[in-house]
Amino acid sequence: MNDQAVGCYRHPDRETGIRCVRCERPICPDCMVSASVGFQCPECVAGGSGTGHHPRAQTPRTIAGGTHVADPRLVTKILLGMNVALWIVVLSVGDRVVDDLELFGRAALTPFTPLEGVAEGQWYRLLTATFLHQEPMHIAFNMLSLWFLGPPLEAALGRVRYLALYVLSGLGGSALAYLVAAPNQPSLGASGAIFGLLGATAVLLRRLNYDMRPVVALLVLNLIFTFTWSNISWEAHVGGLVVGTAVAFGLVHAPRDKRALVQYATCGAALLVIVAVVAVRTLQLAG
The missing domain is CATH 1.20.1540.10 (Rhomboid-like)
Known part of the structure; x- marks a missing residue:
């Protein structure tokens, strides 16, 4: 993925260099939800709790492709x-x-x-x-x-x-x-x-x-x-x-x-x- 500043997927006019650690879409500060490592977008957070609708959020993955687990330690x-x-x-x-x-x-x-x-x-x-x-x-x-x-x-x-x-x-x-x-x-x-x-x-x-x-x-x-x-x-x-x-x-x-x-x-x-x-x-x- 390109790490250069791009527009937030929800607010295209806002440039950001941060991406959701699950789906890797660019997110601006207003869309960032703090996670154990990095930030997630609102849809992936909702998908993780069973209420989201974005297809990539149904099986949450880490930035390296691993699965999210209850005990990350x-x-x-x-x-x-x-x-x-x-x-x-x-x-x-x-x-x-x-x-x-x-x-x-x-x-x-x-x-x-x-x-x-x-x-x-x-x-x-x-x-x-x-x-x-x-x-x-x-x-x-x-x-x-x-x-x-x-x-x-x-x-x-x-x-x-x-x-x-x-x-x-x-x-x-x-x-x-x-x-x-x-x-x-x-x-x-x-x-x-x-x-x-x-x-x-x-x-x-x-x-x-x-x-x-x-x-x-x-x-x-x-x-x-x-x-x-x-x-x-x-x-x-x-x-x-x-x-x-x-x-x-x-x-x-x-x-x-x-x-x-x-x-x-x-x-x-x-x-x-x-x-x-x-x-x-x-x-x-x-x-």
Whole structure:
């Protein structure tokens, strides 16, 4: 859809850059009805309550084509619960769980033991590391960020697309860390996925013609922390940000008549790039 200013569909003489998040028709301030994410037109609001007559309002869809649900935070709650549950397990069991699930390319955890890591076929570490935390401040910051960024994206994208965005962002961060970092350098945490959500938020706000300054300031601040604080895997942050931004762009800018095809292709292409990066690095370490 063209994001340039056009006339409101009910008041053609009033230019606007805002569109209904359900039917994507342009709406002026007098026609905007606030929703969980963005604004809806009066007809879609009426259609959502069963009183509308516009055909596109009978099956309300989000801006990315997802269905509106009663609890737009469900997936975010599940992801947050998985992170916290694994953190509690780490506190209870100790370093053994961390050694089994954290990300590193190839290393001997103790002297005279076999090499372990992604290069040794333990590919699951690319995903399990994104749910793994040790320090209280680490998980607290990541989970607060997830709770702040996740629900609006989940409401705008729909559950399945949002989950795909989260997982691919986390894997993208792990893939870049695996490619660039030293083989024995461990990496863990949901930060790669969180940076992907941050990039996706910027894409969504741009798509809705909202003020970009707050999210840009937040992104710049987080990148400054990434490259100035010690013991931070900048590779995971940058990898998650790049993948999350790219995937979100494909999700929210897919043309309506080819939406499913473009969105599947976007997620598939991101996954193929991740797999290719992992394969290349594995061949390097094997050689």
